[in-house]
Amino acid sequence: MATQSPFPFLDGLFRQLSNGLKPPPWLVEEVQRRLVLMLNHVLMQEPEAQARLVRQTGRVVEARWRSFTMRLVATPAGLLDLATPSAAPDLTLTLVEESPWQLAQAAARGDKPPVRIAGDVQFAAEINWLVDHVRWDMEEDLSRLIGDAPAHAVGQGMRRITEALRKFASAAPVAGAGSSGAAGTPPPAAPAPPGPPGA
The missing domain is CATH 1.20.5 (Single alpha-helices involved in coiled-coils or other helix-helix interfaces)
Structure with missing residues:
Protein backbone atom coordinates (compact mmCIF):
# COMPACT_ATOMS: atom_id res chain seq x y z
CA MET A 1 0.00 0.00 0.00
CA ALA A 2 1.49 3.33 -1.07
CA THR A 3 1.75 6.05 1.58
CA GLN A 4 1.01 9.67 0.78
CA SER A 5 3.73 12.26 1.02
CA PRO A 6 3.48 14.41 4.18
CA PHE A 7 4.30 17.53 2.14
CA PRO A 8 0.70 18.52 1.26
CA PHE A 9 -0.26 18.34 4.95
CA LEU A 10 2.83 20.32 6.01
CA ASP A 11 2.22 22.89 3.25
CA GLY A 12 -1.36 23.33 4.44
CA LEU A 13 -0.17 23.73 8.02
CA PHE A 14 2.44 26.30 6.95
CA ARG A 15 -0.20 28.18 4.94
CA GLN A 16 -2.56 28.32 7.92
CA LEU A 17 0.22 29.48 10.25
CA SER A 18 1.47 32.17 7.84
CA ASN A 19 -2.09 33.44 7.26
CA GLY A 20 -3.06 33.33 10.93
CA LEU A 21 0.14 34.60 12.52
CA LYS A 22 1.16 38.02 11.28
CA PRO A 23 4.43 39.21 12.84
CA PRO A 24 4.46 42.80 14.12
CA PRO A 25 5.82 45.39 11.64
CA TRP A 26 8.84 46.18 13.85
CA LEU A 27 9.90 42.52 13.80
CA VAL A 28 9.53 42.30 10.01
CA GLU A 29 11.64 45.43 9.59
CA GLU A 30 14.32 44.15 11.99
CA VAL A 31 14.59 40.81 10.14
CA GLN A 32 14.79 42.64 6.81
CA ARG A 33 17.53 44.96 8.15
CA ARG A 34 19.55 41.94 9.31
CA LEU A 35 19.15 40.38 5.88
CA VAL A 36 20.36 43.61 4.22
CA LEU A 37 23.43 43.63 6.49
CA MET A 38 24.25 40.05 5.47
CA LEU A 39 23.73 40.79 1.75
CA ASN A 40 25.95 43.87 1.96
CA HIS A 41 28.64 41.90 3.78
CA VAL A 42 28.70 39.43 0.89
CA LEU A 43 28.59 42.19 -1.76
CA MET A 44 31.57 44.00 -0.19
CA GLN A 45 33.70 40.96 -0.96
CA GLU A 46 32.91 41.28 -4.70
CA PRO A 47 34.09 44.59 -6.29
CA GLU A 48 32.50 43.68 -9.64
CA ALA A 49 29.12 43.17 -7.95
CA GLN A 50 29.39 46.59 -6.30
CA ALA A 51 30.36 48.23 -9.60
CA ARG A 52 27.28 46.72 -11.25
CA LEU A 53 25.01 47.97 -8.45
CA VAL A 54 26.50 51.49 -8.65
CA ARG A 55 25.20 51.63 -12.25
CA GLN A 56 21.71 50.84 -10.89
CA THR A 57 21.74 53.47 -8.10
CA GLY A 58 18.24 54.43 -6.97
CA ARG A 59 16.55 51.48 -8.64
CA VAL A 60 14.21 49.40 -6.51
CA VAL A 61 13.73 45.65 -6.64
CA GLU A 62 10.79 44.02 -4.90
CA ALA A 63 10.98 40.35 -3.89
CA ARG A 64 7.72 38.49 -3.17
CA TRP A 65 6.91 35.07 -1.78
CA ARG A 66 3.40 34.25 -0.60
CA SER A 67 2.35 37.19 1.61
CA PHE A 68 5.95 38.28 2.28
CA THR A 69 7.47 41.23 0.40
CA MET A 70 10.76 43.06 0.63
CA ARG A 71 11.89 46.13 -1.32
CA LEU A 72 15.57 46.90 -1.76
CA VAL A 73 17.18 49.94 -3.36
CA ALA A 74 20.66 50.07 -4.92
CA THR A 75 22.82 52.72 -3.20
CA PRO A 76 25.60 54.93 -4.68
CA ALA A 77 28.12 52.79 -2.72
CA GLY A 78 27.14 49.70 -4.74
CA LEU A 79 25.30 48.15 -1.82
CA LEU A 80 21.64 47.58 -0.91
CA ASP A 81 19.30 49.30 1.53
CA LEU A 82 15.64 48.91 2.44
CA ALA A 83 13.51 51.02 0.11
CA THR A 84 10.81 53.29 1.49
CA PRO A 85 7.33 51.68 1.45
CA SER A 86 6.15 54.33 -1.04
CA ALA A 87 8.95 53.58 -3.56
CA ALA A 88 7.63 52.08 -6.79
CA PRO A 89 9.62 48.96 -7.78
CA ASP A 90 11.52 49.00 -11.07
CA LEU A 91 11.71 45.22 -10.94
CA THR A 92 9.47 42.65 -9.25
CA LEU A 93 10.66 39.10 -8.55
CA THR A 94 7.93 36.71 -7.44
CA LEU A 95 8.88 33.27 -6.18
CA VAL A 96 6.36 31.03 -7.95
CA GLU A 97 6.80 27.89 -5.82
CA GLU A 98 4.70 28.35 -2.68
CA SER A 99 5.75 25.18 -0.87
CA PRO A 100 8.70 25.73 1.48
CA TRP A 101 9.41 22.00 1.32
CA GLN A 102 9.67 22.00 -2.47
CA LEU A 103 11.93 25.07 -2.28
CA ALA A 104 14.18 23.32 0.23
CA GLN A 105 14.30 20.22 -1.98
CA ALA A 106 15.21 22.32 -5.05
CA ALA A 107 17.90 24.16 -3.07
CA ALA A 108 19.36 20.85 -1.91
CA ARG A 109 19.55 19.74 -5.56
CA GLY A 110 21.26 23.03 -6.46
CA ASP A 111 18.37 24.14 -8.68
CA LYS A 112 17.24 27.73 -8.99
CA PRO A 113 13.66 28.26 -7.82
CA PRO A 114 11.08 29.31 -10.44
CA VAL A 115 10.72 33.10 -10.43
CA ARG A 116 8.26 35.34 -12.31
CA ILE A 117 10.01 38.56 -13.37
CA ALA A 118 8.32 41.85 -14.26
CA GLY A 119 9.92 45.20 -14.93
CA ASP A 120 13.21 46.61 -16.24
CA VAL A 121 15.10 44.08 -18.37
CA GLN A 122 18.57 45.60 -17.81
CA PHE A 123 18.08 45.67 -14.04
CA ALA A 124 16.88 42.06 -14.17
CA ALA A 125 20.06 41.08 -16.05
CA GLU A 126 22.23 42.71 -13.36
CA ILE A 127 20.32 40.96 -10.55
CA ASN A 128 20.67 37.65 -12.41
CA TRP A 129 24.44 38.24 -12.69
CA LEU A 130 24.62 38.84 -8.92
CA VAL A 131 22.69 35.62 -8.21
CA ASP A 132 24.96 33.61 -10.51
CA HIS A 133 28.33 35.06 -9.44
CA VAL A 134 28.21 36.32 -5.86
CA ARG A 135 28.88 33.67 -3.22
CA TRP A 136 29.26 33.90 0.53
CA PRO A 173 10.33 11.61 -6.23
CA VAL A 174 9.19 14.98 -7.50
CA ALA A 175 5.75 16.02 -6.22
CA GLY A 176 3.05 15.38 -8.78
CA ALA A 177 5.09 12.85 -10.74
CA GLY A 178 3.27 9.58 -11.20
CA SER A 179 4.95 6.30 -10.35
CA SER A 180 3.77 2.80 -11.00
CA GLY A 181 5.48 1.09 -8.07
CA ALA A 182 6.44 1.68 -4.48
CA ALA A 183 9.28 4.02 -3.66
CA GLY A 184 12.62 2.49 -4.52
CA THR A 185 11.07 -0.05 -6.94
CA PRO A 186 12.35 0.30 -10.50
CA PRO A 187 9.75 0.59 -13.26
CA PRO A 188 8.92 -2.63 -15.11
CA ALA A 189 11.27 -3.46 -17.98
CA ALA A 190 10.08 -3.07 -21.56
CA PRO A 191 9.21 -6.36 -23.27
CA ALA A 192 12.02 -7.92 -25.30
CA PRO A 193 11.70 -7.64 -29.10
CA PRO A 194 10.49 -10.85 -30.80
CA GLY A 195 13.23 -13.18 -32.00
CA PRO A 196 13.60 -14.43 -35.57
CA PRO A 197 10.85 -16.74 -36.81
CA GLY A 198 11.33 -20.39 -35.99
CA ALA A 199 13.54 -19.69 -32.94
Whole structure:
Protein backbone atom coordinates (compact mmCIF):
# COMPACT_ATOMS: atom_id res chain seq x y z
CA MET A 1 0.00 0.00 0.00
CA ALA A 2 1.49 3.33 -1.07
CA THR A 3 1.75 6.05 1.58
CA GLN A 4 1.01 9.67 0.78
CA SER A 5 3.73 12.26 1.02
CA PRO A 6 3.48 14.41 4.18
CA PHE A 7 4.30 17.53 2.14
CA PRO A 8 0.70 18.52 1.26
CA PHE A 9 -0.26 18.34 4.95
CA LEU A 10 2.83 20.32 6.01
CA ASP A 11 2.22 22.89 3.25
CA GLY A 12 -1.36 23.33 4.44
CA LEU A 13 -0.17 23.73 8.02
CA PHE A 14 2.44 26.30 6.95
CA ARG A 15 -0.20 28.18 4.94
CA GLN A 16 -2.56 28.32 7.92
CA LEU A 17 0.22 29.48 10.25
CA SER A 18 1.47 32.17 7.84
CA ASN A 19 -2.09 33.44 7.26
CA GLY A 20 -3.06 33.33 10.93
CA LEU A 21 0.14 34.60 12.52
CA LYS A 22 1.16 38.02 11.28
CA PRO A 23 4.43 39.21 12.84
CA PRO A 24 4.46 42.80 14.12
CA PRO A 25 5.82 45.39 11.64
CA TRP A 26 8.84 46.18 13.85
CA LEU A 27 9.90 42.52 13.80
CA VAL A 28 9.53 42.30 10.01
CA GLU A 29 11.64 45.43 9.59
CA GLU A 30 14.32 44.15 11.99
CA VAL A 31 14.59 40.81 10.14
CA GLN A 32 14.79 42.64 6.81
CA ARG A 33 17.53 44.96 8.15
CA ARG A 34 19.55 41.94 9.31
CA LEU A 35 19.15 40.38 5.88
CA VAL A 36 20.36 43.61 4.22
CA LEU A 37 23.43 43.63 6.49
CA MET A 38 24.25 40.05 5.47
CA LEU A 39 23.73 40.79 1.75
CA ASN A 40 25.95 43.87 1.96
CA HIS A 41 28.64 41.90 3.78
CA VAL A 42 28.70 39.43 0.89
CA LEU A 43 28.59 42.19 -1.76
CA MET A 44 31.57 44.00 -0.19
CA GLN A 45 33.70 40.96 -0.96
CA GLU A 46 32.91 41.28 -4.70
CA PRO A 47 34.09 44.59 -6.29
CA GLU A 48 32.50 43.68 -9.64
CA ALA A 49 29.12 43.17 -7.95
CA GLN A 50 29.39 46.59 -6.30
CA ALA A 51 30.36 48.23 -9.60
CA ARG A 52 27.28 46.72 -11.25
CA LEU A 53 25.01 47.97 -8.45
CA VAL A 54 26.50 51.49 -8.65
CA ARG A 55 25.20 51.63 -12.25
CA GLN A 56 21.71 50.84 -10.89
CA THR A 57 21.74 53.47 -8.10
CA GLY A 58 18.24 54.43 -6.97
CA ARG A 59 16.55 51.48 -8.64
CA VAL A 60 14.21 49.40 -6.51
CA VAL A 61 13.73 45.65 -6.64
CA GLU A 62 10.79 44.02 -4.90
CA ALA A 63 10.98 40.35 -3.89
CA ARG A 64 7.72 38.49 -3.17
CA TRP A 65 6.91 35.07 -1.78
CA ARG A 66 3.40 34.25 -0.60
CA SER A 67 2.35 37.19 1.61
CA PHE A 68 5.95 38.28 2.28
CA THR A 69 7.47 41.23 0.40
CA MET A 70 10.76 43.06 0.63
CA ARG A 71 11.89 46.13 -1.32
CA LEU A 72 15.57 46.90 -1.76
CA VAL A 73 17.18 49.94 -3.36
CA ALA A 74 20.66 50.07 -4.92
CA THR A 75 22.82 52.72 -3.20
CA PRO A 76 25.60 54.93 -4.68
CA ALA A 77 28.12 52.79 -2.72
CA GLY A 78 27.14 49.70 -4.74
CA LEU A 79 25.30 48.15 -1.82
CA LEU A 80 21.64 47.58 -0.91
CA ASP A 81 19.30 49.30 1.53
CA LEU A 82 15.64 48.91 2.44
CA ALA A 83 13.51 51.02 0.11
CA THR A 84 10.81 53.29 1.49
CA PRO A 85 7.33 51.68 1.45
CA SER A 86 6.15 54.33 -1.04
CA ALA A 87 8.95 53.58 -3.56
CA ALA A 88 7.63 52.08 -6.79
CA PRO A 89 9.62 48.96 -7.78
CA ASP A 90 11.52 49.00 -11.07
CA LEU A 91 11.71 45.22 -10.94
CA THR A 92 9.47 42.65 -9.25
CA LEU A 93 10.66 39.10 -8.55
CA THR A 94 7.93 36.71 -7.44
CA LEU A 95 8.88 33.27 -6.18
CA VAL A 96 6.36 31.03 -7.95
CA GLU A 97 6.80 27.89 -5.82
CA GLU A 98 4.70 28.35 -2.68
CA SER A 99 5.75 25.18 -0.87
CA PRO A 100 8.70 25.73 1.48
CA TRP A 101 9.41 22.00 1.32
CA GLN A 102 9.67 22.00 -2.47
CA LEU A 103 11.93 25.07 -2.28
CA ALA A 104 14.18 23.32 0.23
CA GLN A 105 14.30 20.22 -1.98
CA ALA A 106 15.21 22.32 -5.05
CA ALA A 107 17.90 24.16 -3.07
CA ALA A 108 19.36 20.85 -1.91
CA ARG A 109 19.55 19.74 -5.56
CA GLY A 110 21.26 23.03 -6.46
CA ASP A 111 18.37 24.14 -8.68
CA LYS A 112 17.24 27.73 -8.99
CA PRO A 113 13.66 28.26 -7.82
CA PRO A 114 11.08 29.31 -10.44
CA VAL A 115 10.72 33.10 -10.43
CA ARG A 116 8.26 35.34 -12.31
CA ILE A 117 10.01 38.56 -13.37
CA ALA A 118 8.32 41.85 -14.26
CA GLY A 119 9.92 45.20 -14.93
CA ASP A 120 13.21 46.61 -16.24
CA VAL A 121 15.10 44.08 -18.37
CA GLN A 122 18.57 45.60 -17.81
CA PHE A 123 18.08 45.67 -14.04
CA ALA A 124 16.88 42.06 -14.17
CA ALA A 125 20.06 41.08 -16.05
CA GLU A 126 22.23 42.71 -13.36
CA ILE A 127 20.32 40.96 -10.55
CA ASN A 128 20.67 37.65 -12.41
CA TRP A 129 24.44 38.24 -12.69
CA LEU A 130 24.62 38.84 -8.92
CA VAL A 131 22.69 35.62 -8.21
CA ASP A 132 24.96 33.61 -10.51
CA HIS A 133 28.33 35.06 -9.44
CA VAL A 134 28.21 36.32 -5.86
CA ARG A 135 28.88 33.67 -3.22
CA TRP A 136 29.26 33.90 0.53
CA ASP A 137 32.63 32.54 1.68
CA MET A 138 31.43 31.22 5.01
CA GLU A 139 34.75 29.49 5.69
CA GLU A 140 36.67 32.77 5.38
CA ASP A 141 34.31 34.56 7.76
CA LEU A 142 34.46 31.71 10.28
CA SER A 143 38.27 31.67 10.17
CA ARG A 144 38.30 35.22 11.52
CA LEU A 145 36.30 34.07 14.52
CA ILE A 146 37.59 30.58 15.32
CA GLY A 147 40.82 30.17 13.31
CA ASP A 148 41.72 28.54 9.98
CA ALA A 149 41.76 24.84 10.94
CA PRO A 150 38.38 24.75 12.77
CA ALA A 151 36.78 26.88 10.03
CA HIS A 152 38.10 24.49 7.37
CA ALA A 153 36.68 21.52 9.33
CA VAL A 154 33.27 23.22 9.61
CA GLY A 155 33.38 24.06 5.88
CA GLN A 156 34.14 20.44 4.98
CA GLY A 157 31.32 19.24 7.20
CA MET A 158 28.87 21.66 5.57
CA ARG A 159 29.97 20.55 2.10
CA ARG A 160 29.41 16.90 3.04
CA ILE A 161 25.96 17.68 4.43
CA THR A 162 25.07 19.68 1.30
CA GLU A 163 26.26 16.85 -0.96
CA ALA A 164 24.24 14.30 1.04
CA LEU A 165 21.15 16.52 0.81
CA ARG A 166 21.64 16.89 -2.95
CA LYS A 167 21.87 13.12 -3.37
CA PHE A 168 18.79 12.62 -1.22
CA ALA A 169 16.81 15.33 -3.07
CA SER A 170 17.74 13.98 -6.50
CA ALA A 171 16.67 10.47 -5.44
CA ALA A 172 13.37 11.65 -3.92
CA PRO A 173 10.33 11.61 -6.23
CA VAL A 174 9.19 14.98 -7.50
CA ALA A 175 5.75 16.02 -6.22
CA GLY A 176 3.05 15.38 -8.78
CA ALA A 177 5.09 12.85 -10.74
CA GLY A 178 3.27 9.58 -11.20
CA SER A 179 4.95 6.30 -10.35
CA SER A 180 3.77 2.80 -11.00
CA GLY A 181 5.48 1.09 -8.07
CA ALA A 182 6.44 1.68 -4.48
CA ALA A 183 9.28 4.02 -3.66
CA GLY A 184 12.62 2.49 -4.52
CA THR A 185 11.07 -0.05 -6.94
CA PRO A 186 12.35 0.30 -10.50
CA PRO A 187 9.75 0.59 -13.26
CA PRO A 188 8.92 -2.63 -15.11
CA ALA A 189 11.27 -3.46 -17.98
CA ALA A 190 10.08 -3.07 -21.56
CA PRO A 191 9.21 -6.36 -23.27
CA ALA A 192 12.02 -7.92 -25.30
CA PRO A 193 11.70 -7.64 -29.10
CA PRO A 194 10.49 -10.85 -30.80
CA GLY A 195 13.23 -13.18 -32.00
CA PRO A 196 13.60 -14.43 -35.57
CA PRO A 197 10.85 -16.74 -36.81
CA GLY A 198 11.33 -20.39 -35.99
CA ALA A 199 13.54 -19.69 -32.94
